[in-house]
Amino acid sequence: MLPILNIAAYLFSAIEDPLALKPVLLASAQARQLMGTILLAPEGINLFLAGAPEEVHGFVAELRADPRFATLETKESWSHTQPFRRMLVKVKREIIRMDHPAIQPAAGRAPGVEAETLKRWLDQGHDDAGQPVVLLDTRNAFEVDHGTFEGAIDWRIEKFTEFPQALLDHRDELAGKTVVSFCTGGIRCEKAAILMREQGVENVLQLEGGILKYFETIGGAHYRGDCFVFDGRRTLAPDLSATGNAASARAAEDPDLALKG
Template identity: 80%
Template sequence: MQEILNIAAYKFVAIDDGDTLREDLRARTQSLGLMGTILLAPEGINMFLAGAAASVHAFIDGLRSDARFADLETKESWSATQPFRRMLVKLKREIIRMDHPAIQPAAGRAPGVDAPTLKRWLDQGHDDAGKPVVMLDTRNAFEVDHGTFDGAIDWRIEKFTEFPAALRANRDAFAGKTVVSFCTGGIRCEKAAILMREEGVDDVLQLEGGILKYFEEIGGAHYTGDCFVFDGRRTLGPDLVATGNAASARAAEDPDIAIKQ
């Protein structure tokens, strides 16, 4: 029976009380018996948490009582066992490292496309303006190897900090096309889309909520394989059930790896 609720969530928002907030969130998660990882940085919050449904919902409700996180959106999935071994709340320089300080998502997001609209575009082979749609996978190569959208561009990056250089080497290929950047839960493709617009790629959208939200709302249409997740489940199928297909064990062991979306 799938009794453990897993959530992934992030928000780019200014945080200037990281030390105080870390202690508050650490106490709240411990009192509710939750496990997972929360990263805090001046640019925002990023988290993967798991526990009893009532406890997870209580934590999120409490977090949303803070005006900064009132509109925090979550992606949900279920598992039979707890996929995390501990609870970590950490302060970082960035909630997802790109090493590109000019990118400030809290100052304004790149436009997005929701899962139903994307499926319709992929069904018909073009967007509503008749332009070809190009799917750009912003994840690391080992993640892509477990599954991705059919025909997606994959630059074989080993870490997200390599994305800016890969973009500059390949951006001319996007002329005349609508680019949809995507990742596991939305955080990397959000930063990527902002950088792409800054670098002169005019028609770029981020997939709202990433692959996990697409699975939640659409399923596996136009997607082949599983989605790697950074917890003990390893991989999820389009039904959001763990498949555990031969993934790298480092995700569950390294807290700095085990928090990417």
């Protein structure tokens, strides 16, 4: 087992006092010698953290003791070295920026599909109702270029705020299909799935836990390439090993860049 545990997690849950919560979480993380980024907003929490496994698990246990975060689920991977350079907690308007205020995941999310079910559908070429399945990559174009699912739709967006317009431009292409939206850890595809349903796309699901949970559960079946992550490891292979040649200092230091889901 490698010495550093890395986790990615998010949860849409109403936080009335994100500014008050910020110093509490920062102090707890620093006391445990954790590094990474935590983003807080009225709509919830989004985080990437790394450190000694017992300290990471202890921090997560503290979070889950708060009723607002009781259902927080994490994606885990391991590394030889600490992929972050500092510990940051920031308060923002959204934990993943979409600039579409009507989308409120905490009020009700789109249905999800587990990694095992998605693999079975991809193996057989259709969902359990016999309907064709299309995978929609909701990540930015430069992330997709490092790797994605075979045959996935890629609208070449440069930032997630472009997704609503891209949907308007391409919505008719999704008719009559089961659409599975996906991203790195689940946060972007959750908002994207809600928006698609509101825009009249009938059969929309989100991949639970995103690519990282798929790798953790399934491995690389039906996936080609690596998965870009916003820390010093840069990219992960389907076995969750780091494949980046060098740390990306900007990604590791900038929480607005790092916390893209």
